[in-house]
Amino acid sequence: MKRANRLSRSRDFDAVYRQGRSVSSRFLVLYWFGQEEPAAPRFGLSVPKAVGNAVARNKLKRQLREVWHARLDRVPAGRDYVLIVRPGVAEAATANGFDWLGERVDEVLAMTQAAA
RNA sequence: GUCGCAGGCCGGGUGACCGCGGGCCUUCGGGCUCGAGGAAAGUCCGGACACCGAAGGGCAGGACGCUCCCGCGAGGGAGGCGGCGAAAGCCGACGGACAGUGGCACAGAAAACAGACCGCCGCCAGCGCAUCUCCGGAGACGCUGACGGUAAGGGUGAAACGGUGGGGUAAGAGCUCACCAGCGGCCCUGGCGACAGGACCGGCUCGCCAAACCCCGUCCGGUGCAAGGCGAACAGGCUCCGCUGACGCAGCCCGCCGAGGAGCCGGGUAGCCGCACAGAUGGAUGGUCACCCUCGACAGAAUCCGGCUUACAGGCCUGCUACGGAA
RNA sequence: GGCGCAUUCGUCUAGUGGCCUAGGACACCGCCCUCUCACGGCGGCGGCACGGGUUCGAAUCCCGUAUGCGCCU
Numbered sequence: 001m002k003r004a005n006r007l008s009r010s011r012d013f014d015a016v017y018r019q020g021r022s023v024s025s026r027f028l029v030l031y032w033f034g035q036e037e038p039a040a041p042r043f044g045l046s047v048p049k050a051v052g053n054a055v056a057r058n059k060l061k062r063q064l065r066e067v068w069h070a071r072l073d074r075v076p077a078g079r080d081y082v083l084i085v086r087p088g089v090a091e092a093a094t095a096n097g098f099d100w101l102g103e104r105v106d107e108v109l110a111m112t113q114a115a116a
Numbered sequence: 117g118u119c120g121c122a123g124g125c126c127g128g129g130u131g132a133c134c135g136c137g138g139g140c141c142u143u144c145g146g147g148c149u150c151g152a153g154g155a156a157a158g159u160c161c162g163g164a165c166a167c168c169g170a171a172g173g174g175c176a177g178g179a180c181g182c183u184c185c186c187g188c189g190a191g192g193g194a195g196g197c198g199g200c201g202a203a204a205g206c207c208g209a210c211g212g213a214c215a216g217u218g219g220c221a222c223a224g225a226a227a228a229c230a231g232a233c234c235g236c237c238g239c240c241a242g243c244g245c246a247u248c249u250c251c252g253g254a255g256a257c258g259c260u261g262a263c264g265g266u267a268a269g270g271g272u273g274a275a276a277c278g279g280u281g282g283g284g285u286a287a288g289a290g291c292u293c294a295c296c297a298g299c300g301g302c303c304c305u306g307g308c309g310a311c312a313g314g315a316c317c318g319g320c321u322c323g324c325c326a327a328a329c330c331c332c333g334u335c336c337g338g339u340g341c342a343a344g345g346c347g348a349a350c351a352g353g354c355u356c357c358g359c360u361g362a363c364g365c366a367g368c369c370c371g372c373c374g375a376g377g378a379g380c381c382g383g384g385u386a387g388c389c390g391c392a393c394a395g396a397u398g399g400a401u402g403g404u405c406a407c408c409c410u411c412g413a414c415a416g417a418a419u420c421c422g423g424c425u426u427a428c429a430g431g432c433c434u435g436c437u438a439c440g441g442a443a
Numbered sequence: 444g445g446c447g448c449a450u451u452c453g454u455c456u457a458g459u460g461g462c463c464u465a466g467g468a469c470a471c472c473g474c475c476c477u478c479u480c481a482c483g484g485c486g487g488c489g490g491c492a493c494g495g496g497u498u499c500g501a502a503u504c505c506c507g508u509a510u511g512c513g514c515c516u
Contacts, residue, residue, distance in 0.1 A: 007398070010398075013398080046398090054415080059402085062136090062402045063403080065135095065136085066135080067403095069403095098404085
């Protein structure tokens, strides 16, 4: 994922949290907020320590980046996104596989369409 | 061969396509190359490095504590001693309790320096009484009480003031003797040493706790890369202290220095350096497929290095103990 | 990443190395009181985070592990 497609400042995260909207499922929470000068979508990830140890968190982040990368052209542009992982995802992901993770992301993305 | 013990090692592999981070090259299409661990972990010890005043002194505080060797040190290796084990082997913060202070619950007479509740013994007094009698008394024995001696025995306790036996005594006691245990001194032998073995002498016995305060010896200044250095753009502004000594080593005191310093707002911010032969600053190793095997544990670098500790599927190698078998 | 602190019934907490079989309050359960509930009374259940060590003896002292919290940006 290119640098232009990533959230890179703590301020940007704060802006999305404070001023953006959010949807959530059993496993994920997705915030989004419109950019000041609409451009390509930017993406940020937050995996709390409660999810697991460092190895489990790193693995989840890599897989979720892969998932997001595959959906870049389908995601509405002009927005910043922050995806938060909720506890329990690591165990479910190892049990159900990579495709299952993709379905969970599609789930919350569909909810943003409904909310908009 | 089985069980056990010690030490060391590996920690899925190969290939294809699509991706990620750094570096180099580039004809800007891309190409080449490197890219997590033995513990990267816990942050328990050191050190490097950086700042605090030049890295000063004392107190306070902290860490460590058998011997030798290596090491600045933390620590490691080899040994001694003590404990566990049948053995190989494992475990141990292991200086000092006659420098001082303090503690040892319950139980028990008594818990640390000696003392004496019961008991035992002597003597005196009173009372009772067998017996004797010169009828005045004497009185074995028993009871009670005062005084004195003694510490052998006493349902305790984690621990009881050496143990066993002989002598000795009114009763007893290291009071004395023999052996044993322990303590101190001196000497001999072995060892660099801790220490081990032995001989002699002495007083006869001196409890445990210092991971209780403490004493002795050795060592340690503090803070930590969010340390610290450079440092914008807009755009500078305000308050206070100070040669009668400020600010300054941060717990305290001393000594020392000597002109600037402290606080607030933008801002000591952004960014760069620190920062690496992996190496970022939202933080790099993933996805899919195929084949093979023993179907893969614990687990992910954030300044670096060394040590300690903890976690770990399965497998391999070497040495050793015990038992069994074969030659 | 670095530094510091804490952990005792379900919850909040007491606890000079021995009076500890760890005390109290709230909660929970049973009984009594009441026409019933509440209040009140009596009784019960239930805990020293875990593993070692020092000591005759550890919730307490020491070491390690686990968990939680705070500060530095």
